[in-house]
Amino acid sequence: MTKISLVTGANRGLGRNTALSIARRGGDVIVAYRGNEAQADGVVAEIRALGRKAVALQLDMAQSASFPVFVETLKAALNETWGRDSFDHLINNAGHGEFAMISETTEAQFDGLFDVHVKGVFFLVQALLPLLADGGRIVNFSSGLTRVSYPGFAAYSAAKAAVEMLTVYMAREFGARGITVNTVAPGAIETDFGGGLVRDNADVNAQFAQMTALGRVGLPDDVGLMIASLLDEGNRWVTAQRIEVSGGQTI
Numbered sequence: 001m002t003k004i005s006l007v008t009g010a011n012r013g014l015g016r017n018t019a020l021s022i023a024r025r026g027g028d029v030i031v032a033y034r035g036n037e038a039q040a041d042g043v044v045a046e047i048r049a050l051g052r053k054a055v056a057l058q059l060d061m062a063q064s065a066s067f068p069v070f071v072e073t074l075k076a077a078l079n080e081t082w083g084r085d086s087f088d089h090l091i092n093n094a095g096h097g098e099f100a101m102i103s104e105t106t107e108a109q110f111d112g113l114f115d116v117h118v119k120g121v122f123f124l125v126q127a128l129l130p131l132l133a134d135g136g137r138i139v140n141f142s143s144g145l146t147r148v149s150y151p152g153f154a155a156y157s158a159a160k161a162a163v164e165m166l167t168v169y170m171a172r173e174f175g176a177r178g179i180t181v182n183t184v185a186p187g188a189i190e191t192d193f194g195g196g197l198v199r200d201n202a203d204v205n206a207q208f209a210q211m212t213a214l215g216r217v218g219l220p221d222d223v224g225l226m227i228a229s230l231l232d233e234g235n236r237w238v239t240a241q242r243i244e245v246s247g248g249q250t251i
Contacts, residue, residue, distance in 0.1 A: 002052075003027045003028070004028045004030065004084070004088050005028070005030070005089035005091060005231065006032060006087055006089065007019045007030070007032060008091065009033070009095065010033060010093065011031065013192055014186065014189065014220055015091075015094065016043050016220075018093060018223070018227045018228065019031055019054075021227065022231065023050045023054070026052070027052065028052050028053040028082070029054045030074070030077065031043050031057070032058075032059040035058075061116045070127070071131065086133040089138075089231050090136070090138045090139070091141075092124070092138070096112075097153070099153065100155070101154075113155050117159040118159050118163060121140060121163060134177045135178040135179065136179050136180075137182075138167075138179060138180070140163050140167050141163070142242065143160040144249050145160065146185065147244070148211075160185075167240065167242070168240050172240070180238060182238060182241045182243060183241070184230070185242055188204075189220065190220070212246065212247045214247035217247075222247070
């Protein structure tokens with residue numbers, strides 16, 4: 001039976017690349033997006049052009065009170081598109097960055113990061129557990145910045161460190177159902193994350209390239225392809241792990 005993956009923040013960046021990588025390996029995808037419906041519809045069209053099934057569903061990770069409504073919408077989509085009442089993989093990619101020194105970080109910036117990256121992930125997983133198939137997979141996004149410091153990312157990195165510990169507890173608690181839970185931690189990647197800081201700022205790009213064993217910053221394909229492969233049956237015995245995808249950053 002074809003596997004169904006739900007990818008949050010799948011309308012752009014690493015989420016989009018992950019969704020397309022899954023489709024290229026024969027999976028179907030639920031494209032969750034916050035606000036840009038046109039982008040999400042474009043990803044759905046690309047996936048369908050690959051011969052796979054896909055739907056786009058709106059989801060705001062900062063609004064946990066909306067998750068029960070999202071669950072009902074997801075139930076309807078699963079039934080209408082796949083004739084199923086469950087899905088197989090949840091990839092918690094959605095998020096944003098705030099570039100601010102500790103002395104300048106506002107409480108609103110701090111709360112926004114934790115609402116999306118920590119509270120949102122925690123309660124979305126809780127809400128979706130009844131729909132996640134036994135033997136399924138959860139992949140949570142972290143960051144290479146939980147192991148190295150780069151001034152301006154203190155609050156963001158703290159949120160991602162919390163995600164890493166949540167992953168361990170999820171793996172323990174969901175293991176009885178055969179559900180694996182892992183963290184993927186990208187290094188510096190050329191996307192629009194943080195306003196395109198790594199992609200568009202040549203100095204920052206060069207700084208991270210010099211810190212990386214393979215001599216360059218990452219590309220979206222470097223991460224999306226890895227996540228798609230992690231969902232394969234051959235990785236069924238991998239759980240509670242932090243897997244860094246950074247090209248050897250700061251080793």
